[in-house]
Amino acid sequence: MTAAKRFPALALIVLGAAFMVLPLLIVLDNALKSPADYSAHGPLSLPHGIHLDSLKDFWNRVDFGRVLLNSVLISGSVAVAGTALSVLNAYAIGIGKVSGRSWVLGFFVLANVLPQEALVYPLYYLAKQAGLYDTRLSLVIVFTVIQAAFGTYLLSSVLASFPREVIEAARIDGANSWQVLWRIVVPVSRPTLGVLLVFFFVWTWNEFLLPLVMLPSNDNQTVSVALGVLQGQRLMDATMTNAAGLLGALPAIAFFLLFQRTLTRGIAVGAVR
Amino acid sequence: MAKLRKPTAVTAMALAGALLLASCGSSGGGAGDGRTLRLWHYEAPNSAMGIAWNQAVAEFKKSHPGVKVEFEAKGFEQIQKTASMVLNSDGAPDVMEYNKGNATAGLLARQGLLTDLTPEVTKYGWDKLLSPSVSTTSRYSAQGIMGSGNWYGVPNYGEYAMVYYNKDLFASNGVKVPTTPEEFTAALAAFKAKGITPLADSGAEYPAQQYLYQLALSKADRAWVDAFELYKGKADFHDAAWTYAADTFADWVSKGYIAKTSSGAKAEDAGVSFISGRSPMFFSGSWWFGRFKDENKFAWGTFLWPGSKLTPGSGGNLWVVPKNAKNKQLAYDFIDITMKKGVQNALGNNGGIPVAADPSAITDPQSKALIGDFTTVSGADGLAFYPDWPVPGFYDVLVSAVQKLITGSAKPDDVLDQLQKAYDAGIPR
Numbered sequence: 001m002t003a004a005k006r007f008p009a010l011a012l013i014v015l016g017a018a019f020m021v022l023p024l025l026i027v028l029d030n031a032l033k034s035p036a037d038y039s040a041h042g043p044l045s046l047p048h049g050i051h052l053d054s055l056k057d058f059w060n061r062v063d064f065g066r067v068l069l070n071s072v073l074i075s076g077s078v079a080v081a082g083t084a085l086s087v088l089n090a091y092a093i094g095i096g097k098v099s100g101r102s103w104v105l106g107f108f109v110l111a112n113v114l115p116q117e118a119l120v121y122p123l124y125y126l127a128k129q130a131g132l133y134d135t136r137l138s139l140v141i142v143f144t145v146i147q148a149a150f151g152t153y154l155l156s157s158v159l160a161s162f163p164r165e166v167i168e169a170a171r172i173d174g175a176n177s178w179q180v181l182w183r184i185v186v187p188v189s190r191p192t193l194g195v196l197l198v199f200f201f202v203w204t205w206n207e208f209l210l211p212l213v214m215l216p217s218n219d220n221q222t223v224s225v226a227l228g229v230l231q232g233q234r235l236m237d238a239t240m241t242n243a244a245g246l247l248g249a250l251p252a253i254a255f256f257l258l259f260q261r262t263l264t265r266g267i268a269v270g271a272v273r
Numbered sequence: 274m275a276k277l278r279k280p281t282a283v284t285a286m287a288l289a290g291a292l293l294l295a296s297c298g299s300s301g302g303g304a305g306d307g308r309t310l311r312l313w314h315y316e317a318p319n320s321a322m323g324i325a326w327n328q329a330v331a332e333f334k335k336s337h338p339g340v341k342v343e344f345e346a347k348g349f350e351q352i353q354k355t356a357s358m359v360l361n362s363d364g365a366p367d368v369m370e371y372n373k374g375n376a377t378a379g380l381l382a383r384q385g386l387l388t389d390l391t392p393e394v395t396k397y398g399w400d401k402l403l404s405p406s407v408s409t410t411s412r413y414s415a416q417g418i419m420g421s422g423n424w425y426g427v428p429n430y431g432e433y434a435m436v437y438y439n440k441d442l443f444a445s446n447g448v449k450v451p452t453t454p455e456e457f458t459a460a461l462a463a464f465k466a467k468g469i470t471p472l473a474d475s476g477a478e479y480p481a482q483q484y485l486y487q488l489a490l491s492k493a494d495r496a497w498v499d500a501f502e503l504y505k506g507k508a509d510f511h512d513a514a515w516t517y518a519a520d521t522f523a524d525w526v527s528k529g530y531i532a533k534t535s536s537g538a539k540a541e542d543a544g545v546s547f548i549s550g551r552s553p554m555f556f557s558g559s560w561w562f563g564r565f566k567d568e569n570k571f572a573w574g575t576f577l578w579p580g581s582k583l584t585p586g587s588g589g590n591l592w593v594v595p596k597n598a599k600n601k602q603l604a605y606d607f608i609d610i611t612m613k614k615g616v617q618n619a620l621g622n623n624g625g626i627p628v629a630a631d632p633s634a635i636t637d638p639q640s641k642a643l644i645g646d647f648t649t650v651s652g653a654d655g656l657a658f659y660p661d662w663p664v665p666g667f668y669d670v671l672v673s674a675v676q677k678l679i680t681g682s683a684k685p686d687d688v689l690d691q692l693q694k695a696y697d698a699g700i701p702r
Binding site: 231 | 558
């Protein structure tokens with residue numbers, strides 16, 4: 001390919017990247033302004049002097065350290081437990097080929113497309129009956145199931161095309177079902193599992209409605225709910241909202257950068273197959 | 274390879290187990306032993322209410338030694354969305370701020386989630402501090418309709434809409450501050466002649482509908498408001514008041530007093546256009562007062578809509594005591610402190626509108642004018658509530674209707690038809 005041919009594609013990618021980064025830059029820009037500066041010059045001007053009070057005030061107001069810990073705890077638990085559950089389900093459906101598996105898969109898809117608004121009240125009553133209302137455990141359970149529904153669906157189709165010869169070879173060598181799963185299937189599909197882990201973490205991190213409903217007390221709040229504290233009845237505090245947005249987005253960005261290689265590797269493996 | 278992987282797997286399992294265990298911790302509400310007061314509200318800490326209520330907490334701690342106050346700052350949305358669920362559980366706070374109105378406090382009262390405060394109101398004498406149009410939003414009938422029945426909440430501040438104006442722009446353009454409707458339209462025309470759009474507006478949010486409602490109110494009386502807001506009579510959107518409002522609004526848009534480009538603007542945009550000195554006037558609520566005081570870099574003042582006895586406004590949000598509250602007596606004590614002179618004066622001196630302040634204790638002249646106007650309006654029974662209150666979902670209908678007036682995509686008459694239809698479909702029967 002010549003440089004001339006490559007140029008339009010490259011320009012398009014740069015343009016796309018700029019589009020993705022621009023909103024983040026605006027958030028950063030406004031998070032560093034003083035409220036008076038914002039009101040006087042509008043949202044698109046550059047800050048006249050760095051003003052870190054919005055960030056500091058927001059951190060203290062919602063006890064951000066604690067909120068961050070809650071989110072990491074919940075998202076981390078869901079990512080690990082959800083992936084584990086997905087593997088076990090998918091092993092039974094994709095490799096074990098249990099009877100009626102298409103029905104089971106259909107059920108999982110259904111659970112996945114159900115809008116969360118429809119689940120709110122049933123989950124609220126169940127959690128209250130079980131004494132789990134306003135505990136982080138309730139969210140971990142709910143999201144593990146929701147995410148695992150998608151994970152099962154995805155992994156089942158991946159494992160359905162798992163090379164049978166490998167499994168049969170292991171069987172002949174005397175491996176039982178558990179050893180086949182643990183020694184053969186999991187190691188081979190590790191890139192896919194890594195991707196699932198990352199996605200589950202980020203998806204759970206961004207959840208708003210269910211944490212809002214299930215965790216009323218501030219001690220248990222997650223990051224996305226804490227950001228909502230700034231939404232006033234009639235007024236908004238633009239600079240502090242931006243500061244909050246910045247603080248809310250940073251962990252997700254950091255997590256993404258950390259696991260970027262896992263993601264790209266997982267996608268590449270999928271492409272070869 | 275297998276050897277290398279094993280430790281990773283074990284670590285992952287251990288981590289998962291630890292995370293699961295750690296997330297088991299429960300919170301649980303405080304016990305009903307009279308030793309903790311759990312308080313929730315959603316006002317920003319630097320707002321008038323935030324400052325005054327902080328002071329109330331300090332005074333409460335002083336008069337109740339040994340009682341712990343557990344305050345949690347909430348978001349407006351959070352309380353709106355989850356109140357009925359939280360209040361139905363044992364996680365309910367002892368006292369919390371809640372939005373007034375039929376669809377909010379009225380609904381919770383009807384569902385039996387709020388404590389009837391009528392005995393406490395007479396015992397502490399709170400009813401004597403509140404004027405009739407302020408206390409309308411405190412009382413709800415068995416159907417959850419405001420204006421009569423038991424007391425389910427107590428407001429300790431008020432709010433109303435007024436015209437904020439930029440004194441510097443008035444002076445530099447040689448425009449006189451209007452006191453009559455004729456002078457008001459003359460001032461609008463004078464600014465327009467100089468190439469300045471006189472009124473800041475936002476079509477996508479509440480400001481535009483408040484212009485429309487205020488225009489109607491300037492031709493209306495209390496019976497009209499009671500018919501529209503409290504269903505005591507038939508609300509006719511083709512009567513003289515509404516027709517005048519819609520025609521005048523459309524006329525002002527065509528004359529350029531209200532910018533056509535404001536149809537998509539947010540309330541924040543309208544406020545910022547006033548703060549940055551681009552708009553000489555902005556008609557909106559007292560909730561802007563504190564921010565304008567902090568951020569306006571020019572001389573400014575406020576006046577009531579010229580020639581109108583009625584103005585949009587009401588008592589503020591309510592203190593409510595959930596049915597499941599565990600320390601109700603502490604909650605009543607706390608509410609009483611917020612109604613006392615000390616906290617009321619703090620409200621007034623920080624840009625809020627107290628309902629029972631000591632007028633001589635308010636030192637700032639702008640705040641004095643703000644509170645003086647409120648006393649005038651509420652004393653003359655002139656608080657006319659807000660246009661979106663009577664019917665659930667009416668807010669969005671009003672937004673779309675007024676946007677049509679701004680863009681000129683529908684005639685005033687058709688817009689009024691749209692309002693009538695939505696209103697008739699939504700009122701309780």
